[in-house]
Amino acid sequence: xxxxxxxxxxxxxxxxxxxxxxLGLSLIxxxxxxxxxxxxxxxxxNEQEHARSxxxxxxxxxxxxxxxxxxxxxxxxxxxx
Numbered sequence: 001x002x003x004x005x006x007x008x009x010x011x012x013x014x015x016x017x018x019x020x021x022x023l024g025l026s027l028i029x030x031x032x033x034x035x036x037x038x039x040x041x042x043x044x045x046n047e048q049e050h051a052r053s054x055x056x057x058x059x060x061x062x063x064x065x066x067x068x069x070x071x072x073x074x075x076x077x078x079x080x081x
Contacts, residue, residue: 011076019069026065030058 033054041047 007076007079011072014072015069019065022065023062026058026061028058029061030055033058 033051033056036051037048037055041051
């Protein structure tokens with residue numbers, strides 16, 4: 001196996017295994033915060049603040065994930081992997 005094969009295998013693993021799992025977890029975190037904010041604790045402002053934190057971290061996770069995913073694909077395309 002050459003170096004190109006190793007890098008291609010790593011990129012394939014990231015694109016088809018790791019990224020979807022992390023994206024699913026960050027989406028679940030975001031939706032959990034939405035459910036707590038609007039449904040479960042609609043009247044409790046302290047719990048709403050906690051739910052806002054969940055939504056924020058879920059959104060940040062999705063943004064970072066898409067950024068890294070895009071960079072990996074750009075690098076893979078640039079080096080024809």
